[in-house]
Amino acid sequence: MSKKLEDKILEELKKRVFEEEEKLKQKKENAEDKEALLQALDAVTSLNAQQIKEIEQKVRQELLLKEQKANQSRRQLLKWGIGGAVALLLVLYFFFRPKPEPQVILLETFDDNRNGWLIGQPYIYKRTHENNTYVFECNRNEWCYWDDASVNLPESYTVEVGSIWKEGNNKDTYGFLLIQDNTRFGNFAMQANGEACYQEYKNKEWADFKFKPVATAISNKENLQKVIVKGKSFQYFVNDIFVEEGKIAASITPKEIALRVCGRQKIAFTFVKVTDNQTGNVLMQERFVKPHPDWEFKEYFDKQYKIENGQYLMNIQDGENCYFSDIPLPPTMEAKSGVNYILEVDCTWKEGDMKSFGITINDNAKNTVNFNLLPDGKGSVATYEKGTNKSVSNWRGGTTQKTDGKTNIHQKVILKNQNKEYEYYLNEQLIERGKIEITVNNVGLRSCGKQIVAFDNLKVTKVFE
The missing domain is CATH 2.60.120.560 (Exo-inulinase; domain 1)
Incomplete structure (x- = not known):
């Protein structure tokens, strides 16, 4: 072992011995002071040593109790302060929290028939x-x-x-x-x-x-x-x-x-x-x-359904009736407070009678709401109960005058207030507001009369208020 290292070790040992001696000395002095104080009290009073010790313990307890109360008050004030701060933060978060991004829960581009639309020519x-x-x-x-x-x-x-x-x-x-x-x-x-x-x-x-x-x-x-x-x-x-x-x-x-x-x-x-x-x-x-x-x-x-060139074609040849094809909505489309759903689709009238077509929603029990559209851009809403017409609104709007078989009309329905209210738009023009009295389970596409209509880009989006 080198001389330098030995000196360093000895120095550290001396330091630790000195620290221990100081602690013992302090402890001894405290004990001597305490004993001297007791003797002095014994000398100047008529109290004996045992009584003096009891007084000492009582005084110590009173002092300790005061200290505990003071600490408790400080803790309560601290608790109230923290609670108020948390409440303030919650209020601020509620008003200024970032909204979740909209979620597309269904996107149908009709490149295939994975969602199970009606196909064929019955x-x-x-x-x-x-x-x-x-x-x-x-x-x-x-x-x-x-x-x-x-x-x-x-x-x-x-x-x-x-x-x-x-x-x-x-x-x-x-x-x-x-x-x-x-x-x-x-x-x-x-x-x-x-x-x-x-x-x-x-x-x-x-x-x-x-x-x-x-x-x-x-x-x-x-x-x-x-x-x-x-x-x-x-x-x-x-x-x-x-x-x-x-x-x-x-x-x-x-x-x-x-x-x-x-x-x-x-x-x-x-x-x-x-x-x-x-x-x-x-x-x-x-x-x-x-x-x-x-x-x-x-x-x-009387009807023909097919997917062609990325579109869903409905060819209806029954001039007196309407036909639809529907699919179940995703389970994530639950009626929930603070959440709206946007249903939208692109519609193109191809040829025929120029009767109504568009999005329809239903509850699996022949109770439906039909968001009607005419080739000239007018819209209305019709409700059916158990397959029987219950109400039909007046035709409103009119955002396109072309019926050339090429003009696209964008149809949008916003379901609000836990799917109990709707707003209906055509090419972003508000057509109607109203109430929905059914449970929305399915979304469909519908066409009436002798005509051919093409649908594309059916989308359902979950939007947070």
């Missing part, structure tokens, strides 16, 4: 030529469709029609008509459940009729309808079983024969034959090998 009916049969497929309850062919009917004639019921509702009717025009005709109907009847339509009303059982009229086999007409009288048979006889109304003079199918079912007609009862001449013999030119094979749809 048909109302289609008529096709298949395997030497004329097939009718109908897809709407309580609606009937027919196709007719002209024939010169004599005073007395027989009509025979063969058909096979394929599938569907076996209580929906099908068969053939003897037609004067669309307002006057006789209908020889049957059902796959084994019933048949004659129905007559004139003066925009159906005459009374009653179905009768025909046990052999069953599905998935060929059934034969046969009607023998003499003047205005007729006899009706199904599979050679008599159904009924009666008279064709005097106001009906048949000029055509039509094949007819109603409801949701698929029927294949196998042949149509018309014979002159007096001469035996066959006036029509249709086996659908080379169909009569009057038969029109076609498909009719």
Whole structure:
């Protein structure tokens, strides 16, 4: 070990020994002072040493209590000061806090169909030529469709029609008509459940009729309808079983024969034959090998939905009704105080009737609010309760006069006050304010009448007040 290091260690040891001696000396002096004080008190008073110690302890306790109270007061003042400062900071934060940034919770650009919009072309009916049969497929309850062919009917004639019921509702009717025009005709109907009847339509009303059982009229086999007409009288048979006889109304003079199918079912007609009862001449013999030119094979749809070129196209061909496609809103779109939601979409009217279209919201129970838009930029709001119209506001606004199939209109709806109030804008022009009385679960796109409308950039944004 070097001399320098040894000296340094000795110096440190001396320092520590000196410090310890000073502490012991101070302690000893304090004890001696205390003992001297007690002896002095004992000498100048009549109190003994024990009594003096008790007085000393009492004085010490009083002094300690005063010190504790003083410290407690200081702590309380400090506590009040801190509490006031915290309250002030909270108030300042409430008024001057930074608002959270808006959150886009749904963005639909229609580059694909990941969100599950309706896609396709549901048909109302289609008529096709298949395997030497004329097939009718109908897809709407309580609606009937027919196709007719002209024939010169004599005073007395027989009509025979063969058909096979394929599938569907076996209580929906099908068969053939003897037609004067669309307002006057006789209908020889049957059902796959084994019933048949004659129905007559004139003066925009159906005459009374009653179905009768025909046990052999069953599905998935060929059934034969046969009607023998003499003047205005007729006899009706199904599979050679008599159904009924009666008279064709005097106001009906048949000029055509039509094949007819109603409801949701698929029927294949196998042949149509018309014979002159007096001469035996066959006036029509249709086996659908080379169909009569009057038969029109076609498909009719009332709506078509597709995604094309980054847009959602709604092609509606039903001039009397409106159709919509919707998707569930994100779970994060909860009705919450201090939060608004902005629903917006770009709309382009392409062609057609120039009827209403736009955003719709609903609650899964046929209660809806429709934010309507016309191609000229006017807007209104309609509410429906259980599918029935409840209220419609007046048309307002008008921000574009172009209906060239290219002009875009921006539609925006702001849901406020826990989704119980709305503001409706077109191209940033306020159209209407109002209240919402439904729970908003779904957002949809809607179009009415015979027209094509394109939608793009559907967005839902969460905005904090």
